[in-house]
Each structure stands twice: as C-alpha cells, then as structure tokens.
Amino acid sequence: MVYRNNLVFLIEGAVYVNLHHINLDLLIAFIESALF
Numbered sequence: 001m002v003y004r005n006n007l008v009f010l011i012e013g014a015v016y017v018n019l020h021h022i023n024l025d026l027l028i029a030f031i032e033s034a035l036f
Contacts, residue, residue: 010034 013034017027 006034 010031013030014027017030
C-alpha cells in the first residue's frame with residue numbers, strides 16, 4: 001500500500017517536473033525524498 005502510494009506520487013511528481021522543466025538536481029532530490 002505504502003509502496004503503491006509512493007509510486008503514484010513519484011509518477012505525478014515526474015509529470016509535474018516534465019511540465020515545469022525543473023532542473024535535474026531538484027528532480028533527483030524529489031525522487032530520493034519520494035523513495036526514502
């Protein structure tokens with residue numbers, strides 16, 4: 001359950017990043033915070 005929720009959050013975050021062209025360092029930090 002928690003893993004699935006994090007995965008959905010990560011996908012939504014990735015879409016947001018792609019739409020807003022946030023730089024790679026922030027994307028990496030976002031992924032790390034979503035997974036850990």
